Amino acid sequence: MAEKKGAYDVAASDTDFRKKYDRAEYAEKAQKREAEEKEERKLRYEAKLAGKKYYKPMTGEEEFTQARHNIIDVSSKVGKIELMGAGAATGKKGKGAGNYCADCDLTFKDNMQWVEHINSMQHLRAVGQSGEVKRATTEEVMQRIDELWEKKEEEKRGNVMSVAERLEIRAEEDEKAREERRMKRQKMMERKREEKGKDVKIKKEYGEDVRVEGEHDEDDMMASMGITGFGTSKK
Amino acid sequence: MANHRADEKRFLDDRGTHSITTPNGLNPATIMEKPVRERIIECFYWKAYCFALNECDIVTRVVEDVNFIGGTIGDSQAPSPFLCLVFKLLQLSPSHDIILSYLNYGGEKFKYLRALACFYVRLTYRAKDVYELLEPFLGDWRKLRRKGRDGGSRLTFLDEFVDGLLTKERMCSTALVKMVNRVVLEDLDQLEPRVSSLGDIEALLEESDGEIEEGENGRGEERGDGSESTPEVTEKNGDGRNGWSRNSKAPTPEAIEE
Numbered sequence: 001m002a003e004k005k006g007a008y009d010v011a012a013s014d015t016d017f018r019k020k021y022d023r024a025e026y027a028e029k030a031q032k033r034e035a036e037e038k039e040e041r042k043l044r045y046e047a048k049l050a051g052k053k054y055y056k057p058m059t060g061e062e063e064f065t066q067a068r069h070n071i072i073d074v075s076s077k078v079g080k081i082e083l084m085g086a087g088a089a090t091g092k093k094g095k096g097a098g099n100y101c102a103d104c105d106l107t108f109k110d111n112m113q114w115v116e117h118i119n120s121m122q123h124l125r126a127v128g129q130s131g132e133v134k135r136a137t138t139e140e141v142m143q144r145i146d147e148l149w150e151k152k153e154e155e156k157r158g159n160v161m162s163v164a165e166r167l168e169i170r171a172e173e174d175e176k177a178r179e180e181r182r183m184k185r186q187k188m189m190e191r192k193r194e195e196k197g198k199d200v201k202i203k204k205e206y207g208e209d210v211r212v213e214g215e216h217d218e219d220d221m222m223a224s225m226g227i228t229g230f231g232t233s234k235k
Numbered sequence: 236m237a238n239h240r241a242d243e244k245r246f247l248d249d250r251g252t253h254s255i256t257t258p259n260g261l262n263p264a265t266i267m268e269k270p271v272r273e274r275i276i277e278c279f280y281w282k283a284y285c286f287a288l289n290e291c292d293i294v295t296r297v298v299e300d301v302n303f304i305g306g307t308i309g310d311s312q313a314p315s316p317f318l319c320l321v322f323k324l325l326q327l328s329p330s331h332d333i334i335l336s337y338l339n340y341g342g343e344k345f346k347y348l349r350a351l352a353c354f355y356v357r358l359t360y361r362a363k364d365v366y367e368l369l370e371p372f373l374g375d376w377r378k379l380r381r382k383g384r385d386g387g388s389r390l391t392f393l394d395e396f397v398d399g400l401l402t403k404e405r406m407c408s409t410a411l412v413k414m415v416n417r418v419v420l421e422d423l424d425q426l427e428p429r430v431s432s433l434g435d436i437e438a439l440l441e442e443s444d445g446e447i448e449e450g451e452n453g454r455g456e457e458r459g460d461g462s463e464s465t466p467e468v469t470e471k472n473g474d475g476r477n478g479w480s481r482n483s484k485a486p487t488p489e490a491i492e493e
Contacts, residue, residue: 112282131240141336145348
């Protein structure tokens with residue numbers, strides 16, 4: 001394209017602030033991406049022909065899968081409220097109500113599905129694991145046995161308690177619970193008393209002692225209409 | 236084979252074509268019965284806790300989760316953690332050294348680990364090795380909890396469990412592989428005649444006969460308080476673990492007399 005020139009043979013510079021794209025670089029990127037996509041399509045197709053499931057090919061940098069040490073806590077969400085967009089998740093895709101897997105962008109509604117997903121090859125590849133477990137040696141097994149034994153002994157040493165001690169602790173707990181109940185009852189009584197007092201106070205603000213319900217209704221109504229009384233202002 | 240697969244799919248799909256055969260020549264994937272196998276791989280415990288275990292993690296799981304032995308439990312026939320871990324062991328097929336460390340080193344500390352390893356040995360080893368490996372544990376009198384099919388717990392002992400493994404045809408919802416009789420192996424000179432941890436049985440019987448006669452003559456009151464029970468039963472009533480380690484030697488005839 002011919003260079004654009006202004007009337008005074010000066011190149012237009014009012015659009016110089018715009019970002020200059022390196023077209024070659026982006027063309028290269030696009031080519032690479034398209035090649036990858038093509039490759040994936042091909043692999044998917046081949047897997048389908050062979051009657052197998054397609055997984056992302058391994059990069060060789062995957063780490064070993066390890067046994068979970070923490071318990072899968074599916075009950076932590078019981079009673080909690082989460083706000084979700086109306087069309088947040090379609091099927092399992094996207095973040096919806098349930099157990100959400102951020103690595104795979106999928107949501108699962110129950111614990112069995114969730115566990116199955118965590119164990120699945122799809123998930124393992126997504127988090128960069130090979131799905132292989134390292135074989136342990138005899139020394140490692142011995143070491144693990146020692147560790148567990150040590151832990152158990154430690155626990156045993158930690159909570160040596162006689163029956164008397166346990167009874168004492170139980171009594172203390174009971175006393176605490178009773179105290180709490182008493183406090184609660186007292187608070188409730190106080191609140192009730194306060195409410196009662198409030199009613200009395202409102203009535204007192206009229207300038208009289210305690211008004212009998214309905215006695216002065218007529219006067220109040222008249223006052224609100226601007227009539228203070230018939231004849232004399234004296235009462 | 237360097238590593239294990241984290242899940243059981245390849246193990247079950249192989250159907251014995253590529254997997255290792257056990258020392259007694261069986262396919263580990265078919266040692267358990269198919270219905271039991273399927274219940275195991277469908278159950279939550281298997282999926283949540285038995286995934287990606289290796290030989291070390293098995294120990295952790297046994298210590299943390301196994302507090303009774305049993306097969307499938309209840310109307311739903313849910314497999315016990317014990318059974319799930321046996322199945323995992325079959326999948327891993329650990330080396331002989333590791334099995335020995337489960338049996339002896341770990342077994343001294345954790346009784347359920349020993350029970351698990353005993354069960355595995357019974358399922359996979361040759362008859363001669365089974366007798367040689369398991370018979371020493373007939374002297375292990377630690378208590379075990381056992382759950383039956385009805386879901387009720389029952390007290391049993393490690394020696395009783397091992398004895399069941401050696402004599403019964405079915406345990407923990409698994410049909411045990413038929414074993415050559417011990418006497419046959421003795422005749423073939425593959426095994427030495429078994430020496431009971433109580434000592435020579437014949438001599439013991441004679442001695443106890445003599446004791447009864449003696450008791451009838453002069454020490455009647457000692458027999459009256461139930462002291463004529465066999466030493467095995469007396470030990471079982473005591474603290475399981477300490478009883479085992481303290482009395483691992485064969486009791487002397489004096490001990491029986493007391």
